[in-house]
Amino acid sequence: MSTSRLALVTGGIGGLGTAICLRLSELGHRVIAADLDARADALARFHERTRAQATSIQFRALDVTDHDRCREQLTAWEEELGPIDILVHAAGITRDQTLRKMTLEAWREVLAVDLDSAFHLCRHLVPRMMERGFGRIVHISSVNGQTGQFGQTNYAAAKAGLHGFTMSLARECARHGITVNSIAPGYIDTDMTRAIREDIRERIVASIPVGRMGRPEDIARTVAFLCADEADFITGALIPVNGGQFMSF
Ligand code: NAP
Numbered sequence: 001m002s003t004s005r006l007a008l009v010t011g012g013i014g015g016l017g018t019a020i021c022l023r024l025s026e027l028g029h030r031v032i033a034a035d036l037d038a039r040a041d042a043l044a045r046f047h048e049r050t051r052a053q054a055t056s057i058q059f060r061a062l063d064v065t066d067h068d069r070c071r072e073q074l075t076a077w078e079e080e081l082g083p084i085d086i087l088v089h090a091a092g093i094t095r096d097q098t099l100r101k102m103t104l105e106a107w108r109e110v111l112a113v114d115l116d117s118a119f120h121l122c123r124h125l126v127p128r129m130m131e132r133g134f135g136r137i138v139h140i141s142s143v144n145g146q147t148g149q150f151g152q153t154n155y156a157a158a159k160a161g162l163h164g165f166t167m168s169l170a171r172e173c174a175r176h177g178i179t180v181n182s183i184a185p186g187y188i189d190t191d192m193t194r195a196i197r198e199d200i201r202e203r204i205v206a207s208i209p210v211g212r213m214g215r216p217e218d219i220a221r222t223v224a225f226l227c228a229d230e231a232d233f234i235t236g237a238l239i240p241v242n243g244g245q246f247m248s249f
Contacts, residue, residue, distance in 0.1 A: 002229040004028045008074075008084045010064050010121065011035055011091035013046035015190025016140060019216030020088055022049070023224045025056045029086065032077060034062035064091045064117035074124045083132060086227050087125055089118055090140040092159075094192065096151040107154045114158035118165050126173065135178035136227040139166050140219070143186045143242045159184075163238050170236030179235040181226050186242025188214040209244030 007024045011017040012033025021031045033050075037043060043059065050057045062073055078084055093113045095106035118139060129135030144152055145159025163182045170180040187193050187204050193213065196204070205213060222241050225231060240246065 002027065002029075002227075004030070005085040006082050007031045007086035007088065007227070008077075008121075008125075009033050009088045009090060010062065010117070011089075011140075013042050013059060014090065015192065016185070016188060016216050016219050017088075017090045018046055018049055019220040020090060020223050021057045022053060023217070023220035024086070024088075024227065025050075025053045027224055029056070029227075030081070031057045032081070032084070033057055033059045034064075034073075035059070035091065036063060037061040064089075064120060065112040067116075067120045067123075070117075070120040071124050074121070078128070083128060084125055085129065085132070085134055086136045086138075087121060088138045088140070088223055088227070089121060091117060092140065092142075092192075094152065094155050096155070098151050099153050102154065110154035111158050114155065115161045115165070118162055122165075122169060126169070126178065129178050130173070130176040133177040135173065135176075136231070137166075137169070137173075137178065137180040138223050138226050139163070139180075139182045141166075141182040141184045141238065143184050143240065143246050146184055146238075146240075146248070147246055166238070167236045174235055177232070179226070179232060181234060181236065182238045183219060183222050183226070184238050184240045184242065185219050186214055186240070186245040188216060188219060190216060207245060208242070212243065214241060214243055 007029045009017050009021050012021055013035040021033045024031050095110050139162050141162045142159040144156050148156045166180050166182040218241055
């Protein structure tokens with residue numbers, strides 16, 4: 001049985017983030033759902049979905065691309081709520097374009113949200129976790145970071161880089177009671193994939209051996225598994241959750 005802890009979930013009001021918040025809360029953890037506060041519709045949907053667990057899940061605005069703001073906010077939240085023992089970094093964006101058309105802005109935006117952010121968060125949280133001798137860090141990478149994808153040089157580079165970051169940090173943290181792992185979701189039914197053209201979505205589903213897109217709960221269960229106190233011998237791993245879409249060893 002895991003101890004009740006304080007978890008920070010970035011991208012916390014997104015499709016995967018909300019499911020992860022709900023699952024961690026069901027397991028008895030308190031959860032900060034950190035996300036941009038730019039979209040009133042997404043925030044309203046999040047509050048609606050988490051209403052029954054509103055005492056243990058709270059929304060806080062955070063832009064993970066802002067290094068100094070991350071440090072200030074995380075410090076303030078820890079002073080107010082106690083130590084953050086669990087970090088699930090699910091904030092992410094896509095800005096798909098083939099390389100020939102890709103703007104520098106699309107490159108930098110994706111690298112900032114999907115990769116630089118891991119440094120901004122971990123740089124602050126890891127030293128404190130080391131002092132306490134406990135931590136669970138889970139980065140949400142992507143199957144497309146493993147395989148590459150047409151139109152996603154920016155996204156695939158960021159997500160592959162995220163797992164490189166995970167493996168290096170896992171080595172630095174291994175003697176301090178902190179595990180650092182990545183999850184590589186395949187295609188999961190959220191706003192991110194609903195934005196894909198219908199005919200392409202159909203082709204994607206046809207290529208998944210299990211015969212369906214994943215559900216946010218498939219990822220949330222895997223996060224919960226990795227965040228358990230007992231999962232202390234799993235570190236530096238990349239866990240694929242993709243319905244068999246990409247198999248490797
Ligand atoms: P989503 O619903 O779009 O959620 C991502 C969340 O991150 C959104 O709420 C988004 O806010 C937020 N975000 C964007 N920029 C941010 C910033 N600068 N600071 C803080 N939060 C920010 O997407 P999802 O499907 O849940 O994806 C979650 C993670 O899983 C992402 O890292 C994604 O790359 C990864 N993933 C998803 C799939 C999939 O099939 N869905 C597959 C593989 C990997 P806005 O909506 O306001 O931009």
